[in-house]
Amino acid sequence: MAEYTAPRGTYDIMPDDQPYWRHVASVAHSTTALFGYRQIEPPIFEAASLFTRGIRERPQAGRFRQLFQFNVEAIGSPDPAADFEVMSVAWNLYETIGLKGLSFQINSIGDRQCRPQFVKTLQAYYREHFDTICDDCKRRVDTNPLRVLDCKNAQCQPIIEGAPRTIDSLCEACASHFARLRQYLEQAQRPYTVNNRLVRGLDYYTRTVFEVWANTLGAQSAVCGGGRYDDLAEVLGGKPTAGVGFAAGVDRIVMAMRAEEIEPPALPSPQVLVAYQSEAAKPVAVQLAMRLRQAAVRAVVPLDSRSLKAQLKQADREGVRFALILGDEEIAGRTVVVKPMDGGDQTTVEMDTVVGRVVGLLGS
Ligand SMILES: [Zn+2]
Ligand SMILES: [Zn+2]
Structure with missing residues (x-):
């Protein structure tokens, strides 16, 4: 017989994890609404060519996996106020x-006007140090030069330290854009560090690159990245359209919440369990549970006939506030026992009025 497991690189988000995921989604919705952003839900798959075009470095094989992320994009404005706004959403x-410990890392990688000159300067510098740099960087100097600046290999770190900085080669328009973004950040008292290692490998990225850093597991690390991509629309065959945005991985945020012991709000759980003594009482229990749900009371009824004691144990486990008990005596008299699970006194209530009574008790 075949064994079925989640496809490689995917996983199930189990009930215990759901409060985290729902909370992140809920905060994403409320925060973007605060800024007046509207939602687009793209299809779960797209033509691969949309993502592979323009990539110089081959995507790593075998790393397909399902990603849970949301992106915030401000399309149409080249103004640094848009960069600041998107960064503020994040x-x-x-x-x-x-x-805790939030800060920005920012950089500007210029545009079509000024980047070619910077790339020449950078390549000349790297050629001087060609014997020292790693094999990846040796290749990148020609194929994807900006990416040498975010190389993680130890041998390249001193070379990166001494490398020319993108912000020293900006044209007037790019320099002014960056200066105005910094003014906005300073006005809002957002801590930021200019980081020459923040670069993008694709030509359509322009000017602002940023990351949000936070304290996770006692160290500062990036929780999201974004930036400006004024040339993207053209690369995809559209008319020139400015854009700036960021991507946030939901699993990344959930990991950070767990690391920092941030408790998400609890999800709604059952309020009432309807227990029954005998098989004959079961249809009455099922019907009563339906009436409770119609009155918006979250109710469960044990589906498999077990002892009353086992059903009350389940009520404990589910954390309900009340167990409604249908014994043989109650069935005969068309009544229900309402038992508070916190140990209060139980009462016997008429079947016809029990839903209203429970609603009242839950409200008090
Ligand atoms: Zn390297
Ligand atoms: Zn420029």
Whole structure:
């Protein structure tokens, strides 16, 4: 017989994890609404060519997996106010989630005007150090030069330290854009560090690159990245359209919440369990549970006939506030026993009025 497991690189998000995921989604919805953003839900798959075009470095094989992320994009404005706004959405989001030690890392990688000159300067510098750098960087110097600046190999770190900085080669328009973004950040008192290692490998990225950093597991690390991509629409065959945005991995945020012991709000759980003594009482229990749900009371009824004691244990486990008990005596008299699970006195209530009574008790 075949054994079925989740496809490689995917996983199930189990009930105990759901409060985290729902909370992140809920904060994402409320934060973006605060800024007046509207939602697009794209299809779960797209033509691979949309993502592979323009990539110089081959995507790593065998790393297909399902990603849970949301993106925030401000399309149409080349103004640094848009960069600041998108960065503020990210900031507010992580702040509302409760992550501590938030800060921005920012950089500007220029545009079509000024980047070619910077790339020449960078390549000349790297050629001087060609014997010292790693094999990846040796290749990248020609194929994807900006990416040498975010190489993680130890031998390249001193070379990166001494490398020319993108922000020293900006044209006037790019320099002014970056200066105005920094003014906005300073005005809002957002801590930021200019980081020459923040670069993008694709040509359509322009000017601002940023990351949000937070304290996770006692160290500062990036929780999201974003930036400006004014040339993307053209690369995809559209008319020139400015854009700036960021991507946030939901699993990344959930991991950070767990690391920082941030408790998400609990999800709604059953309020009432309807227990029954005998098989004959079961249809009455099922019907009573339906009446409770019609009155918006979250009710469960044990589906397999077990002892009353086992059913009350289940009520304990589910954390319900009341167990409604249908014994043989109650069935005969068309009544129900209402038992508070916190140990209060139980009462016997008429079957016809029990739903109203439970609603009242739950409200009090
Ligand atoms: Zn390297
Ligand atoms: Zn420029």
